[in-house]
Amino acid sequence: MKNQSETMFESAFAEDTYKGLTQDPKYLLSKYIYDKNGDLLFQRIMNMPEYYLTSCEFDILEKNKKDIAASFKDESGFDLIELGAGDGKKTKVLLKEFVAQKFNFNYLPVDISANVLEGLEESVKKEIPEVNIKVQQGTYFNTLEKLAEYNTRKKVILVLGSNIGNLSHPQAVGFLKNIAQAMSKNDMLFMGFDQKKDPQKILNAYSDKQGITEQFNKNILVRINRELGGNFEPDNFMHWETYNPETGTAKSYLVSKKDQKVEIRNLNLKVSFSTWETIHTEISQKYDDSIVNWLAEEAGLTVEHAFTDQENCYKNYIFKSK
Numbered sequence: 129m130k131n132q133s134e135t136m137f138e139s140a141f142a143e144d145t146y147k148g149l150t151q152d153p154k155y156l157l158s159k160y161i162y163d164k165n166g167d168l169l170f171q172r173i174m175n176m177p178e179y180y181l182t183s184c185e186f187d188i189l190e191k192n193k194k195d196i197a198a199s200f201k202d203e204s205g206f207d208l209i210e211l212g213a214g215d216g217k218k219t220k221v222l223l224k225e226f227v228a229q230k231f232n233f234n235y236l237p238v239d240i241s242a243n244v245l246e247g248l249e250e251s252v253k254k255e256i257p258e259v260n261i262k263v264q265q266g267t268y269f270n271t272l273e274k275l276a277e278y279n280t281r282k283k284v285i286l287v288l289g290s291n292i293g294n295l296s297h298p299q300a301v302g303f304l305k306n307i308a309q310a311m312s313k314n315d316m317l318f319m320g321f322d323q324k325k326d327p328q329k330i331l332n333a334y335s336d337k338q339g340i341t342e343q344f345n346k347n348i349l350v351r352i353n354r355e356l357g358g359n360f361e362p363d364n365f366m367h368w369e370t371y372n373p374e375t376g377t378a379k380s381y382l383v384s385k386k387d388q389k390v391e392i393r394n395l396n397l398k399v400s401f402s403t404w405e406t407i408h409t410e411i412s413q414k415y416d417d418s419i420v421n422w423l424a425e426e427a428g429l430t431v432e433h434a435f436t437d438q439e440n441c442y443k444n445y446i447f448k449s450k
Contacts, residue, residue: 205232213237357393
């Protein structure tokens with residue numbers, strides 16, 4: 129348990145929640161939206177027509193799977209390490225191609241959610257039983273510490289879904305640097321980046337009319353109530369999305385509709401909100417080639433190739449270490 133005079137917390141979730149809600153302006157970390165319910169909501173989001181990222185990347189992989197497979201292939205085999213694997217729907221396009229070409233590879237999906245990994249492992253074993261899958265639960269940063277241990281043959285590090293977009297540019301550089309440091313000369317990084325585009329298209333992707341994204345965003349309040357003894361009233365907050373076309377940054381907020389006080393018993397914390405006060409919950413960064421090349425240069429990587437959809441909405445880049 130935590131009170132204001134102590135420094136020990138029951139969990140990282142408790143500590144991060146305390147820190148975020150005692151800052152000005154307030155924030156909560158988006159990774160904690162993903163519990164069992166959050167995972168299901170995000171799967172619904174990925175199937176929304178407004179959420180173009182999923183369909184664009186799926187089409188890129190389907191259209192270019194043979195060329196992508198050729199770039200991954202290695203006579204000694206390779207380890208496919210996917211960070212933030214999710215439900216694996218898009219990855220299965222590549223897995224099926226690798227199996228069809230009789231590649232020698234292992235698939236190591238990593239995700240923070242045990243629920244997601246359990247479902248992914250079950251579905252891969254059922255749909256593509258030839259794949260040697262070994263799931264690993266954990267955060268990106270914990271996993272990066274272990275990447276260098278896979279050094280007996282080629283590593284292909286896979287990051288789909290523009291997950292890097294949840295990081296600020298300085299954080300993204302640090303993330304890519306850690307990957308680069310774990311990569312040998314023959315290794316490669318295959319990563320998705322959502323591109324800058326019509327600002328309205330981006331806003332629609334994160335603020336759908338059905339309210340699924342709102343439910344997803346508010347799930348962090350529901351989780352605080354359940355796990356930390358909070359008494360948030362989610363209906364007292366509205367979901368609000370912004371997009372800055374200059375910086376390419378989309379931001380998600382929960383906005384208090386009225387003056388209110390919230391108590392979180394497990395943290396011995398009372399939080400006051402004024403009308404229209406915000407909690408920042410997530411960023412979704414958008415890119416162009418110049419930004420991606422700059423990130424690569426800062427991290428000690430080089431862009432080898434890029435695959436895109438017909439409208440240049442989304443790109444998957446292949447990186448190698450310098």
